Amino acid sequence: MGAELGRLTALGLIAEIGPAASRGGRRSTVIDIAGDIRFVAIAVDTGAVSVAITDGRLRIVAFERTECDVRQGPEPVLELAAERARGLLAKAGVEQPLGVGVGVPCPVDFRRGITVATPVMPGWDGYPVRDLLARWFECPVVLDNDVNVMALGEQHAGAARTVENFLFVKIGAGVGCGIVAKGELYRGMDGCAGDIGHIQVADSDAVCACGNSGCLEATFGGEALARDALEAVRSGRSPMLGELLERDGTLSAAAVAEAVAAGDATSLQLVRTGGRRVGEVLSGLVSFFNPSLIVLGGGLAVLGHVLLAEIRSVIYRRSLPLATKNLPIVLSDVGEHAAVIGAARLVSDEAYGVPR
């Protein structure tokens, strides 16, 4: 223990902050995480890059979100992220971050720190994200999949703080899942565990970008919902979505949520059908994984309790009582910060030598 404290002190990771209250006998010293530690956290999403600076306790001291299309390929996206990070570091008067944590919306070869092929992200296959950023920032960099860092964010700062086994389900443009088993991220053999967007749902033949049909994310998720909402306008089933399309020039999940709130039955049906399909897939995973908690996040969390109610209803009906009797299913309360907090946690664990 003493040797470990010495190591962490020498690295500037912890500092003595004063003597402890006397209890008689030898006086103890209070040790804390060093106050000047700063981490950079980068969370790449399909349509935006979020960059944060955190302190050693992973509290966000600066945050910036910039729209940006991941399909441009890795260089422009990572350059934008690095530029924003440098701007935030300069403004905060930080000369050197202790580490950089990065989340990306595609499979990752965790050990090698590179991104792996995905049909919707041309140019990212085999890209050395970790080593490039390590050169730019001259510090350790850890790269992981976006749902994994979001799961870590929920574990650090959200509803999952107190549980050992949980699933973080991201419903964004696509659908993915971060898995925490016995308190640690579980990545699987190739780092693609949690890729639930391609699990087949019962009653759909929607063609997926992966080449199969009936995949969950071909039937629900940001892209599928936008497609179905547009179809509802074209077929005349939802004049209200038609008005929102005219107003915004496009139809997003937020527009569908607005239509639901205004009582549009077609939009409500889209959300409930989608929720049912997510619930069917998750009820299978509840039987398999027997988690203590499911947290839902991602862009479609904007659909709120209508979506949540449908998902809960299917899971509580379909899964065995033994697996659901103590199973809360909740919306993330960390929201858009989950990914950057998790990315910071990732590199912080590396710095402090926490096994991952």
Add this chain to the structure above:
Amino acid sequence: MGAELGRLTALGLIAEIGPAASRGGRRSTVIDIAGDIRFVAIAVDTGAVSVAITDGRLRIVAFERTECDVRQGPEPVLELAAERARGLLAKAGVEQPLGVGVGVPCPVDFRRGITVATPVMPGWDGYPVRDLLARWFECPVVLDNDVNVMALGEQHAGAARTVENFLFVKIGAGVGCGIVAKGELYRGMDGCAGDIGHIQVADSDAVCACGNSGCLEATFGGEALARDALEAVRSGRSPMLGELLERDGTLSAAAVAEAVAAGDATSLQLVRTGGRRVGEVLSGLVSFFNPSLIVLGGGLAVLGHVLLAEIRSVIYRRSLPLATKNLPIVLSDVGEHAAVIGAARLVSDEAYGVPR
């Protein structure tokens, strides 16, 4: 290390077996697992109890399988198991086993060592199996679910010896799955992880004992296959199964396998339809869990490569290439001994202080 060796020696778990070959310097001593260690392993299945005595390396020194209906309730089943174990111990000249490992075909509260309610095993709910056997045998007892101990058996002596993350899928009367993640059994929050028999399949409305319809084990597994084979006889679709029914008085998976081998198209279709449904459920789990290996065992393994081929075909078609490129799907080569080896492993790990 020295203290740990001292502890294990004092407990009789290890012994010095002689001096090591000299390499100059201080002479080392070769330590081995003590030769006189014996474990009792009990594996309860729905239709039989297997009892084994193993040595400290978990090699089977005596084995006996006795037919017995688990629905009689815990007392007669456990009394039978204990009687057989005492017989084998006496024959082997063992005065006192070091521990007893037990596997049962129902959910288990692992920490409390009791069995948990399941509709098909009346009388077992909340039964103190561990403490009862500990009193009878006057030694530590560890109780777990049958698929969990079979997964441990595969990890100790089968194809899973060299992998960190794998699934053991038992297709017996019902269907269940043992999960090993990062080298350790994963039991979930309530100990019911791997309960995949109640995951819904796409195109079935077969009513399940759990009260839902379309559960995997309501459509395939020993009980469902016997039901469907009988139906094929009654409807005149399979004269060959009719002959086997007349010969045996009942229709088992072995009879269906015999009919398949003899070219009965109806039997072949039953097996392939069942295999497709198992494959559909497993392909979802491959996307979720990204295992390094899937091992298939249980009574229906008698259906052999016809079943295996169908399961493989669906998984390789449905799951993403990244998750299946290095994924072997194999039949167990440990067979009926997997459960007793795993049960012995369970209690051996407890004796030697291996974390579980």
